[in-house]
Amino acid sequence: xxxxxxxxxxxxxxxxxxxxxxxxxxxxxxxxxxxxxxxxxxxxxxxxxxxxxxxxxxxxxxxxxxxxxxxxxxxxxxxxxxxxxxxxxxxxxxxxxxxxxxxxxxxxxxxxxxxxxxxxxxxxxxxxxxxxxxxxxxxxxxxxxxxxxxxxxxxxxxxxxxxxxxxxxxxxxxxxxxxxxxxxxxxxxxxxxxxxxxxxxxxxxxxxxxxxxxxxxxxxxxxxxxxxxxxxxxxxxxxxxxxxxxxxxxxxxxxxxxxxxxxxxxxxxxxxxxxxxx
Amino acid sequence: xxxxxxxxxxxxxxxxxxxxxxxxxxxxxxxxxxxxxxxxxxxxxxxxxxxxxxxxxxxxxxxxxxxxxxxxxxxxxxxxxxxxxxxxxxxxxxxxxxxxxxxxxxxxxxxxxxxxxxxxxxxxxxxxxxxxxxxxxxxxxxxxxxxxxxxxxxxxxxxxxxxxxxxxxxxxxxxxxxxxxxxxxxxxxxxxxxxxxxxxxxxxxxxxxxxxxxxxxxxxxxxxxxxxxxxxxxxxxxxxxxxxxxxxxxxxxxxxxxxxxxxxxxxxxxxxxxxxxxxxxxxxxxxxxxxxxxxxxxxxxxxxxxxxxxxxxxxxxxxxxxxxxxxxxxxxxxxxxxxxxxxxxxxxxxxxxxxxxxxxxxxxxxxxxxxxxxxxxxxxxxxxxxxxxxxxx
Numbered sequence: 001x002x003x004x005x006x007x008x009x010x011x012x013x014x015x016x017x018x019x020x021x022x023x024x025x026x027x028x029x030x031x032x033x034x035x036x037x038x039x040x041x042x043x044x045x046x047x048x049x050x051x052x053x054x055x056x057x058x059x060x061x062x063x064x065x066x067x068x069x070x071x072x073x074x075x076x077x078x079x080x081x082x083x084x085x086x087x088x089x090x091x092x093x094x095x096x097x098x099x100x101x102x103x104x105x106x107x108x109x110x111x112x113x114x115x116x117x118x119x120x121x122x123x124x125x126x127x128x129x130x131x132x133x134x135x136x137x138x139x140x141x142x143x144x145x146x147x148x149x150x151x152x153x154x155x156x157x158x159x160x161x162x163x164x165x166x167x168x169x170x171x172x173x174x175x176x177x178x179x180x181x182x183x184x185x186x187x188x189x190x191x192x193x194x195x196x197x198x199x200x201x202x203x204x205x206x207x208x209x210x211x212x213x214x215x216x217x218x219x220x221x222x223x224x225x226x227x228x229x230x231x232x233x234x235x236x237x238x239x240x241x242x243x244x245x246x247x248x249x250x251x252x253x254x255x256x257x258x259x260x261x262x263x264x265x266x267x268x269x270x271x272x273x274x275x276x277x278x
Numbered sequence: 279x280x281x282x283x284x285x286x287x288x289x290x291x292x293x294x295x296x297x298x299x300x301x302x303x304x305x306x307x308x309x310x311x312x313x314x315x316x317x318x319x320x321x322x323x324x325x326x327x328x329x330x331x332x333x334x335x336x337x338x339x340x341x342x343x344x345x346x347x348x349x350x351x352x353x354x355x356x357x358x359x360x361x362x363x364x365x366x367x368x369x370x371x372x373x374x375x376x377x378x379x380x381x382x383x384x385x386x387x388x389x390x391x392x393x394x395x396x397x398x399x400x401x402x403x404x405x406x407x408x409x410x411x412x413x414x415x416x417x418x419x420x421x422x423x424x425x426x427x428x429x430x431x432x433x434x435x436x437x438x439x440x441x442x443x444x445x446x447x448x449x450x451x452x453x454x455x456x457x458x459x460x461x462x463x464x465x466x467x468x469x470x471x472x473x474x475x476x477x478x479x480x481x482x483x484x485x486x487x488x489x490x491x492x493x494x495x496x497x498x499x500x501x502x503x504x505x506x507x508x509x510x511x512x513x514x515x516x517x518x519x520x521x522x523x524x525x526x527x528x529x530x531x532x533x534x535x536x537x538x539x540x541x542x543x544x545x546x547x548x549x550x551x552x553x554x555x556x557x558x559x560x561x562x563x564x565x566x567x568x569x570x571x572x573x574x575x576x577x578x579x580x581x582x583x584x585x586x587x588x589x590x591x592x593x594x595x596x597x598x599x600x601x602x603x604x605x606x607x608x609x610x611x612x613x614x615x616x617x618x619x620x621x622x623x624x625x626x627x628x629x630x631x632x633x634x635x636x637x638x639x640x641x642x643x644x645x646x647x648x649x650x651x652x653x654x655x656x657x658x659x660x661x662x663x664x665x666x667x668x669x670x671x
Contacts, residue, residue, distance in 0.1 A: 017320035021305050032330060075485055075502065082500045169328035170297050176330040 001050055001109075009038065009045040010180075010188045018175040019046060028114075028132050028154035030169070033177030035159060036222030042177075043113035043155040052153070054111045057099035059119045065127030068100040068114075069137050069146075091141050100131060104148040112152040118161040125168040133171050179222060182209065192227055193234060203240040204230055207252040211259070216267060221258040229257035283322075283343045290339050292332045298325050315344075470537055470667065482506055513544035515579050515624065517558065519589025520549045527632035530658055531588055534630070546583075548575060552593040553613035554620060555604055572616060576623045584670050585624035590633050591644040591655070598646050617650050627651065628666045632658040 003019045005011035011019070019042075022029035031039045047054035057068055073094045080088040087093045097105070103112040117125060131137045132154060136147030156172065158164065180188060186205060189196065208226050211217075221229075232254045233243070243253060251268045252258070259265050280302075287294045302325040305311070311318040319340060327336045482504040489503035516538065518531060539545060548558035548570065557569040579585075596603035598613040621627055629647060631638065635657045638644045648655045654669055656662035 013316060014320040014323065017310065017317050018324035021310050021321060021324055024308050024310055025301060025304060027301070029324075030328075074487065078490070078494075078502075079500060163329075166293060166328075170295055172328070173324045174328045175324055176327075176333060 003046050003049055006045050006049045008191055009041060010184060010191060011042075011045075012180075012184065015042070015175055015177065018173055022155075022173045023153055025173075026151040026153075028156050028172045030156045030158060030164075030172040030174045031177060032158050032160060032174070034179055034220070034222050036224035037177040037179060038223055039157040039177060040113065040115055043111055043115075043157075046153060046155065047111040050111075050153075052109055052111050053106065054113060055099050055103045055106075055152075056113045056115060058115045059117050059124070061119050061121075063120045063124070065120075065124055065131075066098075068098040068128070069131065070098050070101050070139060071096045072141050095139065095141060100128075100137075101146060103152040104135060104137075104146055106152070107149065109150040110152045112154045114154065114156045116159055117156050118158040118164070122162055125164050129168055129171070179220075185223070185226070188223060189227065189230060193230055196230065196234065197240070199240040200233070200238075200243070201230075203243045204233060207243060208258070211252065211255075211268075214267070214271070217259075218261045218264050219259075221260075225258050225260070229254060232257050283339070286339050286343055287326055287336070290335055292326060292335055292339070293328070294326045301325055319344075470542075470663065511544070512542055513579075513583045514538065514542045514546070515575075515583040515585045516545065516547040517554065517585070517587045517589075517620075518547060518549050519552060519587070519591075521551050523590050523592050524632075527590065527658070530632050534588065534658060544583075546579065550589075551604075551606055552589070553597050553604070554587075554616040555607075555609045555613060556611065556616065572619075576619060579624075581623065581625060583624055584626040584628070585620060586627070586666075586670075587620075587629045587651075588658075589629070589631065591629065591631055591638075591647040592633070592641045593643045595642050595646060598643055598650075614646075614650060617647070621651065626670050627654060628670055629655040630658050630662070630666060631655055635662070 001023050003011070003016060003023065005016060018029060021027075031042060033039055043056075044054060046052075072091075073096055077088055077091075077094045100112065103110050134147075135151050136145055138145050182205060185208075186201060189201060189205075204226070208221065208229070212220050236254065238253055251265070251272060255265070255268070259268065280299075284294065284299050302322060305321050305325065306318075311321050322340065323333070323336060327333055484505055484507050486503045486505040489505070490501065493501040493503055516535075518535070524531070535547070548560060550558050554572065556572050558572055558575060559569050561568055593605070594603070597605060598617075601610060601612050602608050603612065629651050631644070633641075633644075638648065638655075644655075654666075656666040656669075
């Protein structure tokens with residue numbers, strides 16, 4: 001099993017090495033990077049490339065570790081006991097499998113995506129240490145031990161909101177997705193928009209990197225933003241000349257796709273105002 | 279293998295353990311590096327670096343350890359060192375074309391293989407004579423720049439390598455992520471966790487099993503009771519000393535601040551300078567225009583709040599004891615009085631001092647404040663924080 005990037009996802013050499021190391025040694029891969037650089041997409045692409053099913057577990061601030069394993073629904077059992085349902089005798093009927101359980105129990109190898117692990121409580125990764133290391137866990141209610149039939153390919157993404165514990169990191173491979181350079185970015189765009197004209201691409205990229213380089217931006221536009229923006233440009237049939245029209249006007253056309261923050265737009269308007277006055 | 283590299287990583291402060299090292303060796307054993315220097319580098323990176331702030335340091339250590347690895351003369355290597363046969367065959371497969379391999383295989387002789395390989399390596403070497411072989415790295419590496427042969431042993435590879443004029447690890451792409459200030463913020467949060475007091479507050483969302491059972495038993499039909507979820511209800515009021523002698527500790531204090539901020543739901547903070555007087559402020563830039571009266575602060579936040587002062591407590595004793603002793607303005611009441619008032623208002627109080635504990639006894643004002651606070655002063659270390667949290671609970 002080997003991952004080499006896909007037709008719609010450009011993976012850099014170092015990313016491929018990291019992914020393949022994680023696949024070969026069957027250890028989790030922790031992916032970090034600016035928002036919008038394709039962390040979550042990576043797991044999906046690995047799954048599609050290797051023809052595996054993908055199981056997603058999206059972490060929220062209220063997510064607890066055991067929810068990924070299983071949940072025991074005491075309320076339904078209580079209700080059923082009132083109604084005299086036969087189901088009530090078997091505790092198994094009230095245990096709901098979590099995403100990790102499903103991944104472990106799956107007949108085939110799967111890709112398990114644990115998305116935005118840093119959103120959860122600070123102890124969350126520690127609670128999953130053993131489960132992800134040994135790929136097994138114990139169900140107290142029934143007394144059985146669930147262990148993975150095929151160790152899933154685990155991809156964990158983090159946005160750096162919280163530091164992760166060392167013991168957890170030690171068990172993972174790590175990759176930091178750097179914001180792509182111009183060549184990689186134009187390759188990525190070509191993958192998504194194969195018919196884009198060369199000079200439009202060139203101008204758009206120039207505009208985009210200019211926007212990114214403006215100091216003091218709250219949210220720098222990233223890969224997903226430029227893809228949206230170019231989609232818009234193509235939909236509106238804007239040519240590279242239109243884009244280049246006014247060098248003094250700092251804000252590129254249809255900037256709404258690039259700048260998602262009011263203050264950022266204001267910053268640009270201010271800069272444009274200064275530029276005009278010069 | 280590579281133990282020196284491993285040691286170096288540790289020496290330069292990258293937290294790597296035996297676990298990572300063994301996993302790295304396993305990766306190599308499984309052939310993930312594929313006899314390519316770049317892949318070797320990427321593999322080492324994904325194994326040893328677990329936080330982007332270490333990436334830059336890693337690049338430097340790697341460069342130091344494997345300086346010149348690409349310039350190794352394979353010819354020499356092949357003839358001088360007794361390499362395992364499989365390794366050489368793999369290498370040959372990479373360098374010789376399919377037809378050549380077939381030919382060699384047909385003769386079935388290992389010597390023949392070696393000979394062809396050597397010959398080819400020699401040709402490669404000749405071919406690279408001349409041309410811009412050496413590209414300076416323009417001082418990006420602290421260990422001295424060196425040359426790089428863009429083709430190296432990679433001849434016969436399909437994809438072009440044009441974008442790799444300098445070694446990736448010498449570009450030090452991750453330089454601006456190397457910030458030491460964030461280290462330890464996690465452990466601080468863990469220490470602050472001690473200060474959790476769970477209380478049920480808010481919307482009834484959780485099933486209250488005990489109550490459900492007892493009401494069900496009492497009424498004779500199922501009567502489900504819910505209750506609010508537990509939340510950390512500890513309230514914290516922070517006073518930060520800013521300016522002057524505190525400038526040295528800004529980084530440390532910022533870290534503490536960011537750690538407390540995410541740990542407590544009810545957190546209020548104010549700034550003061552050296553000692554608490556009649557005014558405190560929330561915005562350091564506008565400290566003269568937007569001052570809050572300390573009396574109001576004392577009246578606003580009740581006894582439930584745990585009050586933490588953060589400061590080095592280093593000032594002239596007059597600033598604590600005397601009316602008009604403050605060094606920035608005229609204070610109608612002495613600092614001691616204000617500190618006593620705060621102490622009475624918030625029985626759970628603590629002074630966190632970023633200076634090391636050993637030095638406290640040499641500063642008169644520190645000893646005085648320690649006195650006023652009944653020895654409830656701790657250093658800004660993990661240990662100190664833990665002790666302090668114990669005092670507050």
